[in-house]
Amino acid sequence: MTATTATAAPRGRPVRARSSRDDRQMLAFMGVIMLYLVIALALPLYAILSKSFQNKDGEFVGLANFLEYFNTPALTHSIQNSLTIAVITTLISVSIAFTLAYGLSRSCMRFKGTFKVIAMVPILVPSLLPGIALVYLFGRQGMIRELLFGHDIYGPIGIVISEVFFTLPHALIIIMTALSIADARLYEAAESLNASKLRTFFTVTIPGARYGLISAAFVVFTLTITDFGAPKVIGGGYNVLATDIYKQVIGQQNFEMGAVVSLILLLPAGIAFMVDRIMQRKQVALLSARAVAYEPKPSPLFDWIMFAWAAVVSVFILTILLTCQYAALIKFFPYNLSLSLKNYQFDLMDGGGWASFYNSLELAGWTAVVGTAVVFLGAYMVEKGKGFHAGRALFQFLAMLPMAVPGLVLGLAYIFFFNAPDNPFNFIYHTMAILVISTITHFYTVAHLTAVTALKQMDPEFEAVGASLKSPFYRTFSRVTVPVCLPAILDISIYLFVNAMTTVSAVVFLYGPQTSLASVAVLNMDDAGDIAPAAAMGMMIFYTNAGMRIVHGLLSRGVLRKTQSWRNR
Amino acid sequence: MSQSEPYLRITGLTKKFGEFTALSDVSLEVLEGEFICFLGPSGCGKTTLLRAIAGLDIQTYGSVEQAGKDISELPPAERDFGIVFQSYALFPNLSIERNVGFGLENLGQSSEQVKKRVAELLALVGMPEQGRKYPAQLSGGQQQRVALARAIAISPGLLLLDEPLSALDAKVRVKLRHEIKQLQHKLGITTIMVTHDQEEALTMADRIVVINNGLIEQVGTPEQIYREPATRFVAEFIGAMNFLPASAGDGGEIRIGKTPVRVQGVDLPEGASALLAAIRPEDIRVGEGVENCVDARVESVEFLGPFVRAELSSEMDAGPLYADFSANLVREQSLARGSELRITLPADSIRLYPA
Ligand SMILES: Nc1ncnc2c1ncn2[C@@H]1O[C@H](COP(=O)(O)OP(=O)(O)OP(=O)(O)O)[C@@H](O)[C@H]1O
Ligand SMILES: [Mg+2]
Numbered sequence: 001m002t003a004t005t006a007t008a009a010p011r012g013r014p015v016r017a018r019s020s021r022d023d024r025q026m027l028a029f030m031g032v033i034m035l036y037l038v039i040a041l042a043l044p045l046y047a048i049l050s051k052s053f054q055n056k057d058g059e060f061v062g063l064a065n066f067l068e069y070f071n072t073p074a075l076t077h078s079i080q081n082s083l084t085i086a087v088i089t090t091l092i093s094v095s096i097a098f099t100l101a102y103g104l105s106r107s108c109m110r111f112k113g114t115f116k117v118i119a120m121v122p123i124l125v126p127s128l129l130p131g132i133a134l135v136y137l138f139g140r141q142g143m144i145r146e147l148l149f150g151h152d153i154y155g156p157i158g159i160v161i162s163e164v165f166f167t168l169p170h171a172l173i174i175i176m177t178a179l180s181i182a183d184a185r186l187y188e189a190a191e192s193l194n195a196s197k198l199r200t201f202f203t204v205t206i207p208g209a210r211y212g213l214i215s216a217a218f219v220v221f222t223l224t225i226t227d228f229g230a231p232k233v234i235g236g237g238y239n240v241l242a243t244d245i246y247k248q249v250i251g252q253q254n255f256e257m258g259a260v261v262s263l264i265l266l267l268p269a270g271i272a273f274m275v276d277r278i279m280q281r282k283q284v285a286l287l288s289a290r291a292v293a294y295e296p297k298p299s300p301l302f303d304w305i306m307f308a309w310a311a312v313v314s315v316f317i318l319t320i321l322l323t324c325q326y327a328a329l330i331k332f333f334p335y336n337l338s339l340s341l342k343n344y345q346f347d348l349m350d351g352g353g354w355a356s357f358y359n360s361l362e363l364a365g366w367t368a369v370v371g372t373a374v375v376f377l378g379a380y381m382v383e384k385g386k387g388f389h390a391g392r393a394l395f396q397f398l399a400m401l402p403m404a405v406p407g408l409v410l411g412l413a414y415i416f417f418f419n420a421p422d423n424p425f426n427f428i429y430h431t432m433a434i435l436v437i438s439t440i441t442h443f444y445t446v447a448h449l450t451a452v453t454a455l456k457q458m459d460p461e462f463e464a465v466g467a468s469l470k471s472p473f474y475r476t477f478s479r480v481t482v483p484v485c486l487p488a489i490l491d492i493s494i495y496l497f498v499n500a501m502t503t504v505s506a507v508v509f510l511y512g513p514q515t516s517l518a519s520v521a522v523l524n525m526d527d528a529g530d531i532a533p534a535a536a537m538g539m540m541i542f543y544t545n546a547g548m549r550i551v552h553g554l555l556s557r558g559v560l561r562k563t564q565s566w567r568n569r
Numbered sequence: 570m571s572q573s574e575p576y577l578r579i580t581g582l583t584k585k586f587g588e589f590t591a592l593s594d595v596s597l598e599v600l601e602g603e604f605i606c607f608l609g610p611s612g613c614g615k616t617t618l619l620r621a622i623a624g625l626d627i628q629t630y631g632s633v634e635q636a637g638k639d640i641s642e643l644p645p646a647e648r649d650f651g652i653v654f655q656s657y658a659l660f661p662n663l664s665i666e667r668n669v670g671f672g673l674e675n676l677g678q679s680s681e682q683v684k685k686r687v688a689e690l691l692a693l694v695g696m697p698e699q700g701r702k703y704p705a706q707l708s709g710g711q712q713q714r715v716a717l718a719r720a721i722a723i724s725p726g727l728l729l730l731d732e733p734l735s736a737l738d739a740k741v742r743v744k745l746r747h748e749i750k751q752l753q754h755k756l757g758i759t760t761i762m763v764t765h766d767q768e769e770a771l772t773m774a775d776r777i778v779v780i781n782n783g784l785i786e787q788v789g790t791p792e793q794i795y796r797e798p799a800t801r802f803v804a805e806f807i808g809a810m811n812f813l814p815a816s817a818g819d820g821g822e823i824r825i826g827k828t829p830v831r832v833q834g835v836d837l838p839e840g841a842s843a844l845l846a847a848i849r850p851e852d853i854r855v856g857e858g859v860e861n862c863v864d865a866r867v868e869s870v871e872f873l874g875p876f877v878r879a880e881l882s883s884e885m886d887a888g889p890l891y892a893d894f895s896a897n898l899v900r901e902q903s904l905a906r907g908s909e910l911r912i913t914l915p916a917d918s919i920r921l922y923p924a
Contacts, residue, residue, distance in 0.1 A: 017642055019644065468672075468720070469651075470676075483662040
């Protein structure tokens, strides 16, 4: 028998774990992707920051640009306009989203699935599209302009309606999630206490969903204040920060002032982003407390009221979409209402023609493929690698940062950084590559969070088992991690694809003569007064995205079915 | 037991999570082919010690040697072990065959060889002909066997099991205990199993390491742990035990209440005048013995199947005393509530701890 002694032996120096080959390789991978984020995000942002302190000749002028900005009332007025639009949109959009989400999760109404699908439609179109529809509905010759009682659709009213349309699905997703994690036991307790429905609503539902509501409010606020499509199309003379950046850069070639406005736009977006992160964290804490899913019980009156409300919202969304379709198909509104496909002959207009549509497809394809690979690999290395904690934290920070950076700001930052003559990456300026890079970077955060969530849900011991079986990490990764995370990987790629098709803001400064894009073509054709072709191109984007969503749905289902044997636990 | 070098030697191992010390100064030696159980309450550091041995969470201080080689700083991939986790961590997207063959395919064997070995392994764990299925199609017990087959596939020198049976229901657990023990015996593989189930440890282990609060309380065979618990914690943690307040008397005697009691084979704890005398319920005898006999009265009885646990009050006046009597004895002597009887506390069954 070997005796065991519990002597107080001297401990000596702390053990320093030796890193394995896997650890070093994973670290190298992480380093490469971090380098990507530094080049594609950190350095351009630094460039825009320093530009705001320089004059046209690149000399440091301190706060002179900022002083000039604040002494130009025409410019500063936009701050107030932007805030007004964002606050009003937030109130309306979150109210609609919350009532709709409440009906979808707490009532037994019919056609829930259909309503949910319709509510997601705005994600599939550029934010320019609702503006175009509003012109047809409420413009000078609009079909139902009487409903505005003489008010002008060009201006705040049009912007707010467009932004509500554009932000609704985002708010809905967040609030639905918040409501679905609310604990059924609380409701049962309230019922057993004979609390009225109204009382339950205010004492249980609202507090339970509060983080979701706050989070949704900040997301909507950020989306609205940074959006450039709606105010561009329907804003008329009502200037906001986002359109100011565009005008300063494209109209007046005043890049320094563009940089100043960008930094001002960065402030509210950054604050909203930070508050949202804090809320999300609190919500996650709620999530992990083991809640029991709530099963609504039929209640005819309530169910019908909720059904009617969902129908109203759906009609609003479909009206916008179908108006665009209508606009795209008629010959010459409002004088010749016969149907034709002439508006789809994009090659006859300025804006890039059909080539811009194919460019968009190419951009979306590359973004989906390369972006998914970069994002998922990066998330894997940062989640599963060992050691180098400071680098890991920096990576997480860089991955979260794009969410706080408005697209226009990123695009402008790219001009400053990549178009600098002494930049070795200068050659990618005006190419497809810079469009792909900017789009991946612009939408990095949500994709990264999706990947991290999926990886966290995996059994944390898979890697340990792999290592004990002497399997190199890339083998465990490709044979186990990727297949298990395939649904999330598909989600990331469709997210990147759809956004690459619809985005305008980041790419509008970056496309070149050979790389015009469909979404930019919508903008430019609308600008040139070719509104019907703009609507037609917008619909092309919609068809493509809707088609991809269906393919994604089938693929996901196929993947699930093929692997159902192991998912049905 | 042979005088060979230990296969695994852990020296002065300390593990800190920030300020919190999960293991402090743990030393342990394991012989080749031994079946060791780490036993202790939840949160005592069993898993932490196992993970340090595997290199999954490397210790803050101290060393681990395996087969004469210092592996303290090595990452898991460069150590020689197979592991089964409580969750089993079977790869859900791979069939049973592929799970078991996962490590073999790295060794550069031909697919024929791998196939043959997988079939052998599945037969060994009693699951032939099930290789085509997926983990989710198996019961918990079957998944457990697959995880075991996967862990031993590449013939590791050391097998680590973290609560492998705790997710299973009682019947399956008892069955698998035997199977794992047999398999281990057959393969002769040095094995460390973590458990908080004392029955599991007592039935399976060659030696048990009792851990509490990050410290090793006792290392010994199941018999030693049960018969001669080294500390009050071990005595309390394993099996049922009466603790009676006592004081040191003269000439190797102690006093429980006013009653002098002789003890045998234990030393009085040094310097402590207030003691706890410990005796297991099943060691209390009915009837007049040569020494340590007292009058007692049955306060209540609890029927537990093959035996009856009686709560007694005794002339020692040291609180309730629990005794296990066989069902037959209870019938023969018609023991019931209120019965008066003589009991004996055998001198060699009494252990002493500082109070
Ligand atoms: N990664 C960690 N960070 C901080 N504390 C930890 C970590 N892992 C374990 N601990 C703490 O160390 C202590 C020992 O944990 P360990 O998992 O080893 O317990 P255990 O004996 O295996 O318990 P159980 O029977 O519940 O599995 C616990 O108090 C635990 O909270
Ligand atoms: Mg444990």
